[in-house]
Amino acid sequence: MLPFRRAIVFAVFFITAFILIRRAHTPSAPNPIRRPPPRPSTPNRDGDNALHNAPPTSDLEHADVGDHREKPAPGQKADLDLSKLSLYDKLAYQYPYDIETKFPAYIWQTWRSTPEDDEFDFRDEEGSWTYYHPGFVHEVITDQVAVHLLRLLYAPIPEILEAYDALPEPVLKADFFRYLILLARGGIYSDIDTYALKSASDWLPDTVPQKSIGLVIGIEADPDRPDWKDWYSRRIQFCQWTIQAKPGHPVLRDIVSRITAETLKRKKEGTFITKEKSIVEFTGPAIWTDTIFDYLNDSRYFNMKRSAGKITYQNFTGMTKPKKVGDVVVLPITSFSPGVQQMGAKDYDDPMAFVKHDFEGTWKPESERHIGEVQ
Template structure:
C-alpha cells in the first residue's frame, strides 16, 4: 500500500506535469504576439528630444500631444491562413514590430562589387562605417547576393519577390532592397557613397529613451524658395540614402506594400519608368517622404482626436535639432546632408553632422553624376 508521503510526492509530480503540458499546448496554439509601443508621453516630442519650442509641435499644430496608439494585432483567425491577409498584414505577421528592442547592430550597403574586388571604388567611404561602428555586422551586398537573400527572407511573401524581379532598372531594385532589408532585419542602411562622420550610437540625444524609438530619418531638402518644385519633389523631403530602423516598423511595411502593389500593376499594364524624377517618385525619396508623413497622420497608430490638423512640412522646416513624433525621430538637414551650402545645412564639423553624402549619383550615367541632391 502506498504511504501517505509517497502519495503526496506522486500527486505533486502529476499536477506539475499536467500544468507544464497544458501551458506548452496553449503556447503552440496562441497567435504570435506583436509587442506594442508604449503610449507617447507628454514630453516626448519636445523636452526629451530637444525639439525647438519655436517650431510647431510635431504632434499637433497647436502644441497639444497626439498619443501613439497601440499597434494593431492581426486577428487570430487570420494567423492560420496568411493567403487571406492583405500584403500589409502579411508583412506584419512575418516581421512583427517591437519598439522596445534595441536597434540591431547591422550596417547594410549595396554595390556592384564587394570590397574584396579590385574594382571596388569606395574604400574610404565603406571603411568609415566599419571604423565608426566596431562590433557591428557590416555587409556590402551585390545584386547577385541580394536576389538570394531576399528569396530567403521573403519566401513566405512571394508577391514581394515577384515585384523585385519585375523592376527593370538597377536603381529601382537598389531602392526597394533598402526597405526590404530594414523591414526584415533592421539596422542601418546607407548608400555606398556616404561617409560615417559619427557612430549611430551618437545620433539620438542621451535623454531620449531608445526603447521608445523605432525609426530615424533625416531631412534631405528644405527648400524655402518659390521655385522649389523645379529642384525637389517635396517641400520637406526625407532622405533615404541613410535610414536607421528596427525590424518590422510600420513605415517600412507600408512602403514595401506600396512599391509591391505599384510594381505589379505596372508589370500587368506593361508600363514602367524612365530615369530622373519618375524614379524619385516610384521608389525614391518622394514616395519615402509621403509614406513617413502618412504614418504621422495615420489614425491606426496615432490618437488624432485632439489634433487640430495634419502634420505637414511646416512642423519640420528650419529645425536644427531632432524632433520626435511617436516612435520616429526626424533629424535636421545638417545630420545627413552637411556641407551642401544651402537650406540651413551646416558644415561637416557641426555637432549634428552624422553622415556625409558624396552625391555620386552612382545609378546615373557618368555624364549626369554630381548634379544635385536627388541622386
C-alpha cells in the same frame, strides 16, 4: 575556382550563417542586438509624455500629435492562411514590430562588388562605417547576393519577390532592397557613397530612450523658395540614402506594400517609368516622404483627436535640432546632408553632422552624376 553559380550559393550560405551566429553571440557594440521571438506588435508604453503636452528640451523638440498606438499584428497562429491576408498584414505577421527592442547592430550597403574585389572604389567610405561601428555586422551586398537573400527572407510572400524581379532598372531594385532589408532585419542602411562622421550611438541625445523610437530619418531638402517645385519633388523631402529602423516598422511595411502593388500593376500593364511616375516618385525620396507623412497622420497609430493639427512640412522646415513625432525621430538637414551650403545645412564639423553624402549618383549615366555640381 568554383563555378559562378556554386560560388553564389556558398556566398549566400556563409552570409546567412554569419548573420545567425552574430545574432546568437552579439559582441559589445554601441547598439547591441538581441531580437526576441516574433510576437504581436505592442503600443508605445511611454504613453503620451513623449508625444503631446511635452515641453521642448534643449536636445529634442516634440510635435503634438496625440498618443502613438500600434495596430496589433494578426494572431500568431501556426495554421494561419497568409493568402487570406492583405499584403500589409502579411508583412506585419512575418515581421512584427516591437518598439521595445534595441536597434539591431547591422549596417547594410549595396554595390556591384564587395570590398574584397579589386575594382571596389569605395574603400574609404565603407571603412568609415566599420571604424565608427565596431562590433556591428557590416555587409556590402552585391546584386547577385541580394536576390538570394531576399528569397530567403521573403519566401512566404511570393508577390514581394515577383515585384523585385520585375523592376527593370538597378536603381529601382536598390531602392526597394533598402526597404526590404530594413523591414526584415532592421539596423542602418546607407548608400555606398556615404561616409560615417560619427557613431549611430551619437545620433540621438542620451535623454531619448531607445524604447520610444523605431525609425530615425533625416531631411534631404528644405527648399524655402518660390520655385522649389522646379528642383525638388516635395517641399520637405526626407532622404533615403541613410535610414535607421527597427524590424517591422509600419512605415517600412507601408512603402514595401505600395511599391509591390505599383510594380505588379505596371508589370501587368507593361509600363514602368514614365514622365508622370519617375524613379523619384516610384521608389525614391518622393514616395518615401509621402509614406512617412501618411504614417504620422494615420489614426491607426496616432490619436488624431488629440493632435494639434495635421503634420505637414511646416512642422519640419527650418529645424536645427532633432524632432520626435510618435516613434519617429527626424534629424535636421545638417545630420545627413552637411556641407551642401544651402537650405540651412551647416558644415561637416558641426555637432549635428553625422553622415557625409558624396552624391555620386552611381546609378546614373556618367554625364548625369554629381547632382550637387553647377553645370
